[in-house]
Amino acid sequence: MTEIQADKLAELQAVRAPAIGGRLARWRMALGNAWHELRKSRTAxxxxxxxxxLFGACIATPWITTYxxxxxxxxERLQPPSEKHLLGTDRMGRDIYTRLLYGGRRLVAIALLAVTxxxxVGIPYGVLSGYFGGKVxxxxxxxxxxxxxxxxxxxxLLVVTLAREWKIEGIANDAVLVFALGFAFMPEVARLSRGTVLAEKQKEYVxxxxxxxxxxLSIALRQILPNIISPLIVNATVRLGYVILIVAALSFLGLGTPPPTxxxxxxxxxxxxxxxxxxxxxxxxxxxxxYTVLAFNLFGDGLRDILDPRLAER
Structure with missing residues (x-):
């Protein structure tokens, strides 16, 4: 190795070392200042x-209702709200407050699992596709x-209908729904991660x-991926509200989990x-x-304002 090449390698190592250490420092700083940043954004x-x-009610459901x-x-069918039934009862005399809590618990779990x-699947797919480029x-x-x-x-509709034809019920039916929603979300995540990787892989630390x-693989997943995670988090947060709407719409059409769940x-x-x-x-x-869709959308918009430097400056 010539003296010039050695000097060039030393310069590159100097760039790479701060990149790795700086990335860890940025993550620690981000975690430490997360609450401060959220307080600065009224929307978030x-x-x-x-x-x-919402999450507190979902977690504490077995302890905050006895029905x-x-x-x-x-x-007691079609009772108005009272001290005994806070939100009244439905056409079969079931406590509406209790059904809302248990229904929200299931709905939020399906949305979180589907987006996860x-x-x-989509992030590794898009990151590796964008990093390797070419025919791949x-x-x-x-x-x-x-x-x-x-x-x-x-x-x-296709996946849910097939699940009903095959007599898939209960937890298995929810698993099928998670797969359908998650698989439909995957292409959007793959495209977004690929686009950010194409810009990121030209930088000096790479x-x-x-x-x-x-x-x-180490460069793509351990160094580039942590630097492109912000837009993916924002996209996933907003997507949660959309997934909840889809699950509710399927159930409204009679293609969700059958009664009395x-x-x-x-x-x-x-x-x-x-x-x-x-x-x-x-x-x-x-x-x-x-309420649920609005909560996820507000939080996602607030995160976007915090994580996007151009919006933060405004």
Whole structure:
């Protein structure tokens, strides 16, 4: 190795060392200042408070209600809100407050698992496709284009209908729904991660890592990926609200989990015949859906404002 080459390698190592150490420092600083940044963004703060209340209610459901969400009591059907039943009872005498809590617990779990599945498949797919480029990227993206060309709603309907034809019920039915929603989300994540990797891989720290002999997988997943995670987090947060709407819509159409399992969409559909005599039994599930979607959207918009330097400067 010549003296010039040695000097060049030393410069690259100097660039690479701060990149790795700086990245860890940035993560620590981000975690330490997360609450401070959330307080600066009114949108993110409101969304965060709403999500804390939502998750707290989902976790504490068995302790904050004593009613069975499935057990019917026709003697108390269509009761208005009272001290005994905080939100009243539905057409079968079941406590609406209890069904909302258990239905929200299931709905949020499905949304979180579906988005996590989409991220766990789409991020590595997009990162590796964008990093290697060439024919690998061309073939990988044509497959993604084919998935994006297929309407997502038709894919959900196809998978859910097949699950019902095959007599898949209970937890297995929810697993099928998680797979369908996550797989439909995967192409969007793959495209977003690929686009950010194409810009990131031209930077000096990536060149430095190649120069010192780091493997391609190590560079792509251990160094580039942490630097592109911000837009992916924002996208996933907003996507959670969309997934909740899809699950509720499928249940409303009768393609979700069959009764008597608590479900906001199916409860809303069942309440249509009582809109004039007991409108509250339709209002409460609808308000629960609106609240949840709004919470995720507000928090996602706030995160975008915090994580995007251009918006932060404004």
């Amino acid at each position: 703060s409101i969304g965060a408070v709403m999500l804390v209340l 069975d969400p499935i057990k019917q009591n026709y003697r 599945f989409g991220l766990s 990227d061309t073939v990988a993206m044509r497959f993604i284009d084919g998935l994006l060309a297929f309407p997502g709603l038709l894919f959900y 060149e430095a890592s190649r120069a010192v002999g780091d493997g391609s 608590p479900d906001w969409g199916s409860d809303l559909a069942a309440a249509r015949d009582y809109m004039e005599t007991a409108p509250l039994i339709a209002a409460f599930p609808g308000l629960a859906i609106c």
